[in-house]
Amino acid sequence: MSSIRESLDAVKKRITDACRRAGRSSEEVRLIGVTKKVGTEKIKAAIECGLRDFGENYIQEAREKIEKIPGDVSWHMIGHIQSNKVKYIPKLFDYVHSVDKWDIIEGLERYEKPMDVLFEVNVAGEDSKHGTGVDGVRRMLEKTKTLTHVKPVGLMTMAPFVENPEEIRWVFVRLREILKEMNDEFGLAMRELSMGMSSDFEVAVEEGATMVRIGTAIFGERL
Ligand SMILES: *Cc1c(COP(=O)(O)O)cnc(C)c1O
Numbered sequence: 001m002s003s004i005r006e007s008l009d010a011v012k013k014r015i016t017d018a019c020r021r022a023g024r025s026s027e028e029v030r031l032i033g034v035t036k037k038v039g040t041e042k043i044k045a046a047i048e049c050g051l052r053d054f055g056e057n058y059i060q061e062a063r064e065k066i067e068k069i070p071g072d073v074s075w076h077m078i079g080h081i082q083s084n085k086v087k088y089i090p091k092l093f094d095y096v097h098s099v100d101k102w103d104i105i106e107g108l109e110r111y112e113k114p115m116d117v118l119f120e121v122n123v124a125g126e127d128s129k130h131g132t133g134v135d136g137v138r139r140m141l142e143k144t145k146t147l148t149h150v151k152p153v154g155l156m157t158m159a160p161f162v163e164n165p166e167e168i169r170w171v172f173v174r175l176r177e178i179l180k181e182m183n184d185e186f187g188l189a190m191r192e193l194s195m196g197m198s199s200d201f202e203v204a205v206e207e208g209a210t211m212v213r214i215g216t217a218i219f220g221e222r223l
Contacts, residue, residue, distance in 0.1 A: 004045045007218045008033075011201075015212065018205035029205055032076050034197075034215030036061065037222040040068050046218065047071050055097070055213050059085040066092050078156070078194075078213055080130045083107060090115060097156040097194045097213075100132040102140050109150045118156040118194050121178060123171045129158055134178055141186050154192025154210070155179050165200035172196070172207035 012031065019026040035043050036057040043054065043065070052072070056062040057079025066075055076095040086107030089096060097118045099105060108115050119140060122131030132140075137155070144152055157175045159168040172195050183190055196204025198217035205212065215222065 004042060004218065005049045007220075008046065008049050008051060011214055011217050014202055015205055018202040022206040022208075024205070024208075028210055030211045032078075032194075032211055032213045033218050034078065034213050035065070035219065036079070036215065038215070038219045040065055042219055043069055047073060051218075053211075055215075056093075059088050059092075062092050063088060076211075076213075087111075095153075097211075098130065099140070100130055100136065102143060105140065105144070105147070105150050109147055112149050115150050116153045116192075117150055118154045118192055119152065120156045120158075121175060123157045123174050123178075124160050124168070126160055131157065134181070137178070137182060138185070141182060141188070152188070152190055154190045154194065155182075156194035156211075158197070159195070159200055159204075161199065165203045168200060169203050169207060172204045172209065176208045 015029055016026045030053055032053040032055045033046050033051050034055040053074045053076060055076040055078040074094040075092060076097055077089055077093045078097045081098055081104050083103045086104055090111035090113045095116045098120045099117045100120045119137045120131040121137060122129050155175055155178060157171060159171040162168055175193055175195055179190060179193060192210050193208050194211040196209045196212035198214050201212040201214060
């Protein structure tokens, strides 16, 4: 197994290369290390290698791990959120990528802490995935004018798993289009596109990802 430093360097190089192909600056892409089922030692090693953003999927796991990890890092909630767990989020996380219903926003707003949120869009309409449709995003955006603490900053998607990521390039293109449509419609300037995982991040970066969520390619296979 290669070291975290080697894996991280390899991922960063692939991001830089994808940016170059797309005529983008690699500074536009934030690399989020996804640490579900990854132990705190490996997370600390990644911090020593300079990684500053981490994503967790499960509130319970995050509660156990995040407090053991000191340092100036940002935590991103990327997993499905049950309404009764929203109360734990403000203390643990800086960003929430997986907002797919208004309940979550209302719950977060109550904590009076600035919170950047992204709406999870199920672009391919897969039954096995969470996320909402364009109309769902629209319905939530219609209500966000009343918010003072929660700030919509963009969209997130998980593309279907396929052998060849070229097959799902359209998903990333579509998410970028939806972001533009929503910005135009609501007079907003949301700019984050959280898209791309270990198997498809280069295509996502070529199509405008500003945040990539990468687990396996940095930390190895999850047990
Ligand atoms: C697990 C997970 C990832 C990372 O997946 P890898 O294939 O290990 O890179 C990214 N996003 C979400 C929402 C996840 O659940």
